[in-house]
Amino acid sequence: MNLRLHIWRQAGPADQGMMKTYDLAGVNEHMSFLEMLDVLNEQLLNAGEEPVAFEHDCREGICGTCGMVINGRPHGPIARTTACQLHMRSFKDGDEIYIEPWRATAFPVVRDLVVDRSAFDRVIQKGGFISANTGTAPDGNAILVPKTDADHAMDAAACIGCGACVAACPNASAMLFVSAKMGHLSYLPQGQAERSTRAMNMVLQMDAEGFGGCSNHYECEAACPKGISVEFIARMNRDVAASALFGRD
Amino acid sequence: MELNSNIPSGPLEQKWDKHKADMKLVNPANKRKFKVIVVGTGLAGASAAATLAELGYNVTAVTYHDSPRRAHSIAAQGGINAAKNYQNDGDSVWRLFYDTVKGGDFRAREANVHRLAQVSVNIIDQCVAQGVPFAREYGGYLDNRSFGGAQVSRTFYARGQTGQQLLLGAYQALSRQIGLGKVTQLNRREMMDLIVIDGRARGIVTRDLLTGKIESVLGDAVLLCTGGYGNVFYLSTNAKNCNVTAAYRAYKRGAYFANPCYTQIHPTCIPVSGDYQSKLTLMSESLRNDGRIWVPKKHGDTRKPADIPENERDYYLERKYPSFGNLSPRDIASRAAKEACDDGRGVGPGGRGVYLDFADAINRLGKHTIEDRYGNLFEMYERITGDDPYSVPMRIYPAVHYTMGGLWVDYNLMSTVPGLFVLGEANFSDHGANRLGASALMQGLADGYFVIPYTLGGYFGQVGPSPLPSYDAPEVKAAEKMAADKVQSLLSIGGKRTPTSFHRELGTLMWDKCGMARNRKGLQEALQEIPAIREEFWKNLYVPGTGEQLNQSLELASRVADFLEFAEVLVGDALHREESCGGHFREEYQTEDGEAKRNDDQFTYVAAWQYNGDGAAPSLHKEALNFENVHLATRSYK
Numbered sequence: 097m098n099l100r101l102h103i104w105r106q107a108g109p110a111d112q113g114m115m116k117t118y119d120l121a122g123v124n125e126h127m128s129f130l131e132m133l134d135v136l137n138e139q140l141l142n143a144g145e146e147p148v149a150f151e152h153d154c155r156e157g158i159c160g161t162c163g164m165v166i167n168g169r170p171h172g173p174i175a176r177t178t179a180c181q182l183h184m185r186s187f188k189d190g191d192e193i194y195i196e197p198w199r200a201t202a203f204p205v206v207r208d209l210v211v212d213r214s215a216f217d218r219v220i221q222k223g224g225f226i227s228a229n230t231g232t233a234p235d236g237n238a239i240l241v242p243k244t245d246a247d248h249a250m251d252a253a254a255c256i257g258c259g260a261c262v263a264a265c266p267n268a269s270a271m272l273f274v275s276a277k278m279g280h281l282s283y284l285p286q287g288q289a290e291r292s293t294r295a296m297n298m299v300l301q302m303d304a305e306g307f308g309g310c311s312n313h314y315e316c317e318a319a320c321p322k323g324i325s326v327e328f329i330a331r332m333n334r335d336v337a338a339s340a341l342f343g344r345d
Numbered sequence: 346m347e348l349n350s351n352i353p354s355g356p357l358e359q360k361w362d363k364h365k366a367d368m369k370l371v372n373p374a375n376k377r378k379f380k381v382i383v384v385g386t387g388l389a390g391a392s393a394a395a396t397l398a399e400l401g402y403n404v405t406a407v408t409y410h411d412s413p414r415r416a417h418s419i420a421a422q423g424g425i426n427a428a429k430n431y432q433n434d435g436d437s438v439w440r441l442f443y444d445t446v447k448g449g450d451f452r453a454r455e456a457n458v459h460r461l462a463q464v465s466v467n468i469i470d471q472c473v474a475q476g477v478p479f480a481r482e483y484g485g486y487l488d489n490r491s492f493g494g495a496q497v498s499r500t501f502y503a504r505g506q507t508g509q510q511l512l513l514g515a516y517q518a519l520s521r522q523i524g525l526g527k528v529t530q531l532n533r534r535e536m537m538d539l540i541v542i543d544g545r546a547r548g549i550v551t552r553d554l555l556t557g558k559i560e561s562v563l564g565d566a567v568l569l570c571t572g573g574y575g576n577v578f579y580l581s582t583n584a585k586n587c588n589v590t591a592a593y594r595a596y597k598r599g600a601y602f603a604n605p606c607y608t609q610i611h612p613t614c615i616p617v618s619g620d621y622q623s624k625l626t627l628m629s630e631s632l633r634n635d636g637r638i639w640v641p642k643k644h645g646d647t648r649k650p651a652d653i654p655e656n657e658r659d660y661y662l663e664r665k666y667p668s669f670g671n672l673s674p675r676d677i678a679s680r681a682a683k684e685a686c687d688d689g690r691g692v693g694p695g696g697r698g699v700y701l702d703f704a705d706a707i708n709r710l711g712k713h714t715i716e717d718r719y720g721n722l723f724e725m726y727e728r729i730t731g732d733d734p735y736s737v738p739m740r741i742y743p744a745v746h747y748t749m750g751g752l753w754v755d756y757n758l759m760s761t762v763p764g765l766f767v768l769g770e771a772n773f774s775d776h777g778a779n780r781l782g783a784s785a786l787m788q789g790l791a792d793g794y795f796v797i798p799y800t801l802g803g804y805f806g807q808v809g810p811s812p813l814p815s816y817d818a819p820e821v822k823a824a825e826k827m828a829a830d831k832v833q834s835l836l837s838i839g840g841k842r843t844p845t846s847f848h849r850e851l852g853t854l855m856w857d858k859c860g861m862a863r864n865r866k867g868l869q870e871a872l873q874e875i876p877a878i879r880e881e882f883w884k885n886l887y888v889p890g891t892g893e894q895l896n897q898s899l900e901l902a903s904r905v906a907d908f909l910e911f912a913e914v915l916v917g918d919a920l921h922r923e924e925s926c927g928g929h930f931r932e933e934y935q936t937e938d939g940e941a942k943r944n945d946d947q948f949t950y951v952a953a954w955q956y957n958g959d960g961a962a963p964s965l966h967k968e969a970l971n972f973e974n975v976h977l978a979t980r981s982y983k
């Protein structure tokens with residue numbers, strides 16, 4: 097198939113940036129979306145031009161490195177699918193495709209489609225963990241976890257930290273990401289001891305990073321390649337309210 | 346240099362405990378005086394960095410990713426082994442040890458493997474405490490599944506995302522230490538070289554991938570946790586950015602490279618679909634718990650799988666290896682698939698594929714159970730191929746997956762450069778010539794959580810605290826200049842070909858001549874062809890842009906340059922090892938029914954290669970492997 101691509105080009109953080117148009121011929125339906133961009137980049141290189149910078153690593157939808165807005169949707173048109181797992185059979189000959197970076201104050205553009213998501217790391221550093229030094233653990237089966245709780249925890253823990261939720265949200269809110277980590281840990285008995293300090297500290301950092309608030313658009317859930325539910329946001333709000341009420345132990 | 350594995354004396358079961366008791370300790374107040382540089386934040390690196398910081402060491406962790414959480418470990422699907430015997434099915438530390446030594450085709454060090462099996466149980470405890478959401482049974486107890494090369498269920502898992510969950514556990518422990526100011530985390534920094542001063546590893550040269558700045562980090566010890574080199578084959582199941590640079594540069598600074606020819610080809614991957622293919626996708630080995638592998642009995646049978654009656658199908662693994670069947674080890678299952686396809690019975694385009702069929706399991710257990718076990722893998726398969734594996738069998742083919750070879754380390758995980766330790770897939774230590782499924786996660790975490798925290802203390806106890814070398818030291822400046830010169834040379838060739846085109850060319854050559862089956866003639870040809878590709882690379886490469894910005898073509902070119910040198914070491918090792926063992930299959934050395942034929946008299950050793958300068962052949966050092974506890978048997982899964 098032949099495609100017309102409109103891609104955001106920005107040489108560096110200080111550059112203005114603009115959309116540029118490229119025609120790409122001979123795209124195969126079995127290619128992944130990123131392989132299609134690889135083909136474009138090889139062509140650009142062969143023509144002596146700078147290739148489009150985009151991030152990727154596993155290409156299996158698990159590392160959370162890839163991410164771009166495709167025709168207005170983070171990770172593109174197919175639900176629960178990262179850009180690297182999107183295949184060209186979802187497009188047809190003659191399509192025009194618009195490709196842009198995540199847009200959010202907390203995720204400044206580094207180059208072309210590459211953004212800086214280190215704000216996520218800093219939120220985790222404030223409380224997205226269970227404090228269990230190596231060597232202190234009791235036997236694994238000493239802590240029983242009901243299967244349904246383990247399943248809920250796993251649903252939340254499936255987050256890949258790609259940032260699509262932020263990119264999809266009109267307020268650039270990180271609530272889905274933050275609440276997923278809290279939900280993962282708060283469904284487990286091991287996570288109870290620090291539950292309320294965790295909630296408070298993560299939310300304070302989230303605000304400090306410049307992420308917006310949640311006004312219940314639920315675009316995040318729709319964009320999440322792992323289908324993480326907004327129910328975790330409600331759960332997080334309860335935890336934050338409880339920690340505010342009962343102090344920060 | 347004489348290789349000393351430093352294996353403690355005494356009975357196998359007591360070696361590790363005795364060693365821990367004998368090692369020197371560093372007192373708590375002194376620990377912060379030691380600065381440890383951890384390169385890589387996969388399972389091995391993140392667990393080591395977090396644990397060492399908890400102990401009080403002053404840690405700097407480095408990764409080329411934008412976040413420590415993105416390391417390739419995240420992609421591991423199936424699970425992690427541990428000798429918990431929760432299933433009461435006869436497992437034990439001894440059995441895990443034995444299975445691993447046997448699975449590795451008797452080419453691993455007994456003492457290391459036994460220690461690995463011992464600490465495996467602590468890993469599960471630690472991960473549960475951190476909140477890793479392992480699969481549970483209804484009673485709340487931990488669940489297990491089976492993996493290849495074992496007849497017990499000892500694999501712990503978190504849906505099909507075990508690596509992700511284990512890595513997030515380690516990443517969160519690391520994040521906690523970063524938050525506490527105990528770890529300095531440097532993201533988007535690539536290690537370009539190792540700095541050796543007065544015979545000790547004292548630091549690394551890094552390149553900031555956003556600004557291009559070349560900068561050194563100095564310390565008292567360097568831990569390389571930089572993963573495997575499977576991408577020397579271009580197409581593999583590894584993440585796209587995995588590369589050999591850190592290990593190879595350490596090799597050039599004096600660390601020996603052990604058994605580079607031991608590469609693992611995983612039997613169940615999605616076949617190549619076209620020449621634009623950028624990587625291959627693994628379908629977890631756990632699928633072989635319920636999936637049955639087959640090809641048509643008839644040559645060139647093009648009927649749809651559903652139209653081929655039961656008695657015209659060859660379930661070749663069940664036929665050839667009745668006691669392990671579909672759960673035969675990877676090297677064996679891969680070769681059997683290749684054999685069936687070479688015989689003209691492969692399925693799908695080009696005949697390079699075999700079926701992995703779930704119809705029986707779905708009939709027996711119901712679709713729901715299969716969905717519960719493998720839902721995300723099935724979805725992934727459908728997304729990539731467009732076929733629904735609930736109704737048509739999967740089509741799979743072997744692909745490069747893992748590298749058992751790596752930098753040589755002693756029992757303490759120290760390389761031949763004092764102060765340079767190597768952990769995880771980057772070392773060679775525990776898997777011999779073939780790794781069993783679910784054992785890499787185990788090894789990475791064993792090294793990081795439970796081995797290095799002790800052995801590094803032993804090293805520091807010996808060398809004592811010393812002032813950091815000066816950032817102006819001649820060794821530092823020389824290494825920085827080398828890195829800067831490399832960048833400049835790559836940028837200034839001004840040729841016509843892209844870095845990817847060279848990587849692909851090298852990979853194709855490696856797969857054809859040094860892949861699943863190898864022979865003398867092919868290997869000798871490869872040794873002629875690799876230098877030719879390298880020469881063309883340095884004459885005709887094109888890298889756009891500058892070295893002072895994010896430049897992904899430059900990053901890739903720099904890694905491909907190292908692959909182009911390293912490939913020769915790998916092929917040289919494959920040529921020298923005149924036997925077949927595990928993942929190293931030399932066509933000249935096989936039994937009548939096509940099984941690998943070891944030559945124990947001549948090759949029961951670790952081959953450790955020493956760099957002798959560009960253009961000079963590396964020299965071979967042999968570490969003899971002594972089997973005192975297991976009997977060196979012919980591996981049989983029949």
Ligand SMILES: Cc1cc2nc3c(=O)[nH]c(=O)nc-3n(C[C@H](O)[C@H](O)[C@H](O)COP(=O)(O)OP(=O)(O)OC[C@H]3O[C@@H](n4cnc5c(N)ncnc54)[C@H](O)[C@@H]3O)c2cc1C
Pocket residue numbers: 384385386387388389390407408409410415416417418419420421422423424425426507508534535536537570571572573582583584587588590591627746747768769770771782783784785786787789
């Ligand atoms: C698809 C797939 C599935 C797998 N499934 C399983 C499984 O189910 N069970 C199992 O046991 N094993 C599995 N494995 C194998 C296992 O995942 C790996 O062997 C293991 O995770 C390697 O961990 P590591 O910490 O050694 O290295 P990695 O996780 O590869 O980490 C390497 C780190 O080093 C950094 N790095 C490398 N070079 C440099 C440099 N020059 N400068 C700076 N940083 C650098 C990287 O950024 C990264 O942080 C699987 C592998 C694959 C490919």
Ligand code: FES
Pocket residue numbers: 151152153154155156157158159160161162163178179180181256
């Ligand atoms: S590249 Fe890893 S999720 Fe897309």
